[in-house]
Amino acid sequence: MLAPVLVGVSILCFLLIRVLPGDPILSIVPETATAEDIERTRARYGLDRPILTQYADYMLGVLQGDFGDSIQTNRSVAEQIAERLPRTLELIVLGFLLALVLAVVLGLYSATRAGKPGDHIARILALTGNSLPEFWLGLVFILVFFAALGWAPAPTGRIATGIDIRTITGFLTVDAILTGNGRAFVSAVYHLWLPVLTLGIVVLAPLMRSVRASALEVMRSDSYHCAQAHGLTPSRLLFGYLVRETMVRVPVLAALVLGNLIGGSVLVEFVFSWQGFGQWALRGLLLRDYPVIQAYVLVTASFYVVAFLVADVVQAALDPRIRIH
Amino acid sequence: MITLARTTGLARASNAWHRRKPRSEISKPLIATGTSILALVFLAAVFAPLLSAWGPEDIDFAAFLVAPGPGHIMGTDGNGMDIWSRILHAGRIDLGVALSAVALAVCVGSLIGGLVGYIGGWVDEITMRLTDIVQAFPAFILALTVSAMFGSGLINLTLAIGFIFAPAYIRIMRGEIRALRERTFIEAAECSGNTRLQILYRHLFPNALTPLLVIAPLNCGWAMLTLAGLSFLGLGVPVPGAEWGAMISAGAADVVGGRWWTSIYPGVSLFISVLAFNLIGEGFLERSEAM
């Protein structure tokens, strides 16, 4: 399932961007360039060859880890991915985990107090969070927590200028721990918490709704009633009968949310000047930098597909009725 | 020994022994609140020209970036345009695009999903792979390229956003049809001499549409956010068009300097509209679960 979808995505992408108006070469050649100069530059990037050949060359390259060179900067795209992707991933993974943990706790809390004020409040809060445009929320947070309260740094990047840190994985927090760099760790977290919170709040609602709905379904099921009717203790009911069965239904939605996050995070990156993967691709898109766009689409789609694969595995692990063949 | 049963009336039990209180009905207030808010937004958008003193792109050369006050209830932005007027007119665009895009997605998605779900076989396989591909594609790139291909403009943006949401409906409809296919009344319909087409539109579709309609309001909210997001990045409605996301983007730089009205007001409008849709959607979900 993995391969055909990715191949399909890459083909679609290839075709779509070449149909876009706008010529990538024109933006990099000097004003004085002659027609021959332009042709030569075009040939250098292989854009004069027939589309099929271009595609074949590109995919062959990708299989060997070569994503081509950016037309704008002439740097290796693979290199730029390695630089940019971890920045976005760090943000997304933390935001997602925050949302997931909150969703499970709040969802279970809500379900066990269904119909009571606590439940209603939790649900409306989650709904409210889901209605907020994340770019706007980010701005509001900056306004409140930076401009007014000073609890967060200026939205200029991931870490305070002047702090040195050795890059191993590209994840600042992880690298800081690995190199024992306390100052860097603190600074990284200080810069991270606001954007992570922004992402988490926006994404919390669908996850919480799923957990709550799932938990309610379980609590109304015959099997839960049976366990209750046999007088099992509340903690045994919760951990043995409620949680696991509730979680069974969650992975698929979680995968959908996570998969969409990598594409959707570009807005938050923008607001916080994160210089992440999405922003990079956006500029590439505006300048019709084909290799950049292609790489972005391919990586994003892979992430999406992998998220679902992982969800399938997790679900099969949780639900004994499903067995993967 | 069975004792004599005395017939007494039903005494109103005073103890609350193992009596769980009935769950309060929350779906009605949700839908009601959501609908009222949405109605207000809708009316404001429809009557925008009547309610605003300025046109959406009129420039007041005497007032650049002034705070809310007399003359400009919500202040003006860096270009001298009245924010209140722009917000009202932007409502037309945001609401219009969101509703049309979702309507398009529902129609196209349910048709394709229904057909494919019923026919099954390789048609189903291929359609699902194509749907996977479209869903795996990053939404912004997809929207942008689709709209750019046909020239920018509201119609194309609507088509693009509709295109983004269609796969979900295809999936849901297909799932519903596949589940319904196995039900007894479909077997009975076949015994009643229905052609496959008749089974599809008389028996399957009417029963399968409900889940789609239940999530449609939620999708309207997301569609609006997607449009706003696109405009925020400069990919949607072009400046100086009045659109909430574009206004927030224009006002973003002002925030750091403490000038909040250029981005807060459009944000609040966007938030309220999406919230209205979300409330209705949550109410629908609650309703359908209760059944």
Added chain:
Amino acid sequence: MNGASAIEVDDLSIGLRTRGGGAVAALSGVSFDVRPGEIVGLVGESGGGKSMIARAIAAMLPSGAEVSGRIALGDVDLLALSEKQIRFHRGTDAALCFQNPRSALSPTRRVGQQLMDRLVRWQGMEQDEAQAAALALFQEVGIRDPRRRLRAFPHELSGGMCQRVMIALALACRPKILLADEPTTGLDATLTRDILSLFRKAAQQHQCGVLLISHDVAAIAEVCDRILVLYAGIFVEAGTAEEILDSPQHPYTKALRDAVPDLDRRASVPVGGTMPRLEKPPDACPFADRCTIADAECRKALPPWTERQANHFVRCIRPDTDWVALADVGHAPERSAPGAATRTILDLEDIEVVYKSRFGRGGQLALRGVSLSLSPGETLGIVGESGCGKSTLARVIMGLISPTRGRAMLNGTDITRMSRPNLRTLRKNLQMVFQDPVGSLNPRMTVERNIADPLKMLNLSAVEMDRRIDDVLHDVGLGSAFRDLYPRRLSGGQAQRVALARALSVDPKLIVFDEPTSALDVTVQAQILDLLRRLMAKGDRAYVFVSHDLATVRNLCSRVAVLYLGRIVESGPAEAIFDNPLHPYTRALLESAPSLTRATRAESVVLARDLDEASPAEGCPLLPRCPFAQGECSEPQSLRRGNNTHEVACWKVGS
């Protein structure tokens, strides 16, 4: 208060709120007790309040219920307990066995673990102690290979095994009283017998009281010590099982008994109407409207609870009046034997159906070598237990499934591999009534549109169609008022009548019934069966009646085919087969059918092992379980003549 009772219910009344805000008096002042080691049967129709009693004792009433009265367990009044105290009561005092055992077991938790949860909770065991105890309990309830089954998940177990697990779970709580809600609904006859005997064992060994709740008095009669009859929320009769069955006093009890078709010839006699849902406790006899001997006295005041014989109570002022004469129907109504000139409507030749296995490793043989024929005016009964392939056979007849081998002929036309459009034109001669009444109707269509659906094939004018719908509704006993209702408003019995109306509307030559009454209450079953009997007596159509209930088949069908694991093992005229069964499987089947008259049968045939354990062999499908099996049985067995009356697939008894 009798100190020896396990539980004593005193003047219990329960009121419920319906969704629309109305009130229902589910129970009005019932009193009874159950002693340790005693099995008490609680019978009545759905909605009569029987489930409410169990739920009240287990403290699992639905929200909004109002309770009054007293439920005493020893010295403690359960109704006076607080929320917290109830947690120490559920399970250890009263343990519920749920109606649908598979759905009552948590799907993501191993059954052994679920059992140990209860052992740890109520018997205070440690993990390894609990493990050993769990093993012992599984053995006690008759689960084979208990060690392996402990680690199983519920979806891996068969229905019967789930029910055994359910009982084990309840027993692990060491309850003073075991509450079993419809424990045998949907189970085959042999399994029903086993499960009921488990309750007997449990009552004796664990000295707990058992309350068996069922709508089918015949099913539970054999194992109960006492029976209580519930109607519209009050007891109408109570006594020992023998007394209730042999000499019932209350008209309703008589009606219940008569509603069940008995294997020994007596047909079912339906009682019209439905049980009322009262809004407040009754102030007159609630059965009066359906009772043939009711008079003004009965409607003035609620009859008193009188003791007619020792410990036999009735709530009726004229229990001695002869209520209903048992209609000795004998065999199914005589029909003219089909002359040679009449063409057979249905002909199946050597039908084989294979279900491809999901993983491509061969398939499952659902039907093998099935041959049948049917003429107009005949009713063919197809009997067998679950999994024998009778539903598949019904669908092959209907053309919904194509056989992998063999031929099916309808009225002389070969429909085996016919194209869809061609098959469609034949559908007006071939209709089916399904097992799930409400599910077989389109939920978004009114009754009228549902019935009109097949009428499209006939190209009638609007007026004609309208009349046809009215006629056919009338034929099934429903009025025109039902036309605008939606299926969700119909009861099971009403929905099945609508389904029947739909089938009749095109006047087909053949109607196939797939277990049409198994999902319905006994009283409703009786009504539907009565309707069917009248239809069949008209003698112009052929009917196929698929069922696992032998008594019903005997009373309706002129011919019978017995199906086991996809093969016909015996077939012939109904009387011949029921009076003188030849094949060992047929004999075992008849043996285990519940009968109200506790006549002993000579020479019982006992089959070894449960159905789901035995794998179908090449030769005779009964080989792994037959007590008479010998070498020749591994050869494929074909139907051969046995005593000139019917055909048997067994070399031992066939000639």
